[in-house]
Amino acid sequence: MTAVGYIDTYYANTLGSDKIYPELGENIYTDVCVVGGGLAGLNTALGLIQRGKSVALVEAKRIGWGASGRNAGFVAKGYAADEASLLKKLGIEKARKLVTLTQNARKLIRRRIEDFHIDCGPIIEGVLTVSWKDNPQDVKAYVKETNDNFDTGFEFWPRDKVREHCKTDKYFDAVFSPQDYQFHPLRYVHGIARVLAEKGGRLFENSPALSVTRSGGGWHVKTAKGSVHAQHVVLCCSIYLDGLDRRLANASFPVQTYIMVTRPVDEQLLKSSINTRHAVSDTRFCSDYYRRLEGNRVLWGGRVALWANPSDISGMMMQDMLKVYPQLKGHVQPEFQWSGLLCYAPHKMPQLGRIEEGYWYNTGFGGHGLSPTTVGGELIASAIAEGDDSYKAFEPFGIGYAGGKMGRYAAQLVYLWWRARDYLDA
Numbered sequence: 088m089t090a091v092g093y094i095d096t097y098y099a100n101t102l103g104s105d106k107i108y109p110e111l112g113e114n115i116y117t118d119v120c121v122v123g124g125g126l127a128g129l130n131t132a133l134g135l136i137q138r139g140k141s142v143a144l145v146e147a148k149r150i151g152w153g154a155s156g157r158n159a160g161f162v163a164k165g166y167a168a169d170e171a172s173l174l175k176k177l178g179i180e181k182a183r184k185l186v187t188l189t190q191n192a193r194k195l196i197r198r199r200i201e202d203f204h205i206d207c208g209p210i211i212e213g214v215l216t217v218s219w220k221d222n223p224q225d226v227k228a229y230v231k232e233t234n235d236n237f238d239t240g241f242e243f244w245p246r247d248k249v250r251e252h253c254k255t256d257k258y259f260d261a262v263f264s265p266q267d268y269q270f271h272p273l274r275y276v277h278g279i280a281r282v283l284a285e286k287g288g289r290l291f292e293n294s295p296a297l298s299v300t301r302s303g304g305g306w307h308v309k310t311a312k313g314s315v316h317a318q319h320v321v322l323c324c325s326i327y328l329d330g331l332d333r334r335l336a337n338a339s340f341p342v343q344t345y346i347m348v349t350r351p352v353d354e355q356l357l358k359s360s361i362n363t364r365h366a367v368s369d370t371r372f373c374s375d376y377y378r379r380l381e382g383n384r385v386l387w388g389g390r391v392a393l394w395a396n397p398s399d400i401s402g403m404m405m406q407d408m409l410k411v412y413p414q415l416k417g418h419v420q421p422e423f424q425w426s427g428l429l430c431y432a433p434h435k436m437p438q439l440g441r442i443e444e445g446y447w448y449n450t451g452f453g454g455h456g457l458s459p460t461t462v463g464g465e466l467i468a469s470a471i472a473e474g475d476d477s478y479k480a481f482e483p484f485g486i487g488y489a490g491g492k493m494g495r496y497a498a499q500l501v502y503l504w505w506r507a508r509d510y511l512d513a
């Protein structure tokens with residue numbers, strides 16, 4: 088059964104025990120008010136509580152209702168912007184510093200799962216990024232260069248090995264990242280929320296922040312039935328900002344992506360197709376991403392769009408899956424399908440920092456947010472609680488203008504252009 092207040096995803100149907108937090112119905116005082124209960128908000132709140140601050144978090148719907156509770160569950164290093172673009176923009180030292188933050192975050196998530204007994208498994212290590220092109224030298228060079236520059240621990244997998252795991256002639260060689268892993272994201276979200284509440288954090292669901300205004304030396308966050316007075320406020324609203332802050336709203340645009348989860352698939356059939364427990368994606372610009380779930384289901388995600396939400400998501404995902412694994416035709420039935428919104432700035436990097444005294448933001452994680460939201464949470468928390476200015480490493484990726492509607496049209500055209508190139512390449 089779908090947990091109350093979530094859209095109908097596989098995750099909301101397999102959440103297990105669900106804790107519903109109250110709606111804010113009074114005026115409260117706290118050190119920090121976090122707005123938004125996705126992983127950006129939850130990680131910020133946890134980082135603050137662990138550094139001795141009192142925190143109230145207000146979430147418009149349910150915690151993890153947005154992308155954080157409906158993603159593919161790949162916990163990987165890096166950002167939506169790739170290492171090559173970071174290197175080009177920042178040079179090796181600064182780029183390495185940013186990538187290392189996500190490698191540490193990937194470890195911190197693992198530690199939190201263990202220390203706080205968060206039941207979000209099975210945790211399966213390894214993400215395989217396969218090439219649709221017959222270009223082993225390029226893949227080898229990429230592995231070497233990325234390992235040399237960023238100490239990523241990547242392995243080069245030759246096509247024979249790739250095709251043992253993925254029984255398709257579409258794929259050639261691959262990059263294997265043994266330190267990345269997969270988990271159940273909505274259960275992780277709930278685990279972090281539980282820890283926050285246990286440590287004295289106050290969480291409020293179904294409590295959209297309607298306005299944020301200056302009040303004395305601090306900030307006043309108003310909801311329909313209450314308000315939070317705080318020294319600091321941190322906006323972690325992703326793309327759902329509405330009228331809350333025009334500067335942040337103008338700095339990014341929404342991108343949709345899609346997921347389908349199948350009914351259980353015959354074990355032998357999986358052995359002759361997706362014969363791997365590692366998570367898989369590919370090197371095309373518009374890549375597929377997928378993994379096997381418990382009970383021999385397959386989670387298949389892919390494509391992006393800037394506007395319409397198609398009615399037949401599973402039809403599109405099935406089409407993409409059968410292109411890679413035609414042997415599954417007629418044997419696989421979709422059971423769940425959903426879309427989710429990603430928040431992208433044109434530079435594809437997270438946006439985190441301070442706009443005014445006591446007024447912070449932590450957003451813009453795009454399609455690569457599980458490790459980076461942990462980075463953002465830690466940096467903003469240590470900035471507020473300890474005056475640490477490490478968050479300034481993200482200053483080169485500020486909150487510029489994303490181009491409004493024209494920016495979205497341009498991004499859609501770029502996507503279509505790359506999709507056409509992927510098609511021609513394949």
Ligand SMILES: Cc1cc2nc3c(=O)[nH]c(=O)nc-3n(C[C@H](O)[C@H](O)[C@H](O)COP(=O)(O)OP(=O)(O)OC[C@H]3O[C@@H](n4cnc5c(N)ncnc54)[C@H](O)[C@@H]3O)c2cc1C
Binds near residue numbers: 145152154158454
């Ligand atoms: C289909 C899909 C697959 C993905 N796969 C992966 C993956 O495998 N690995 C990976 O690393 N990343 C993945 N991502 C990206 C990742 O999920 C996101 O980058 C990350 O979850 C963003 O977290 P967030 O907290 O910024 O945003 P969200 O999780 O969207 O949270 C924002 C929250 O703010 C709340 N909010 C907004 N406005 C207000 C307000 N006024 N008052 C109160 N609350 C408000 C919203 O209700 C929402 O809950 C995927 C995303 C999608 C959609």
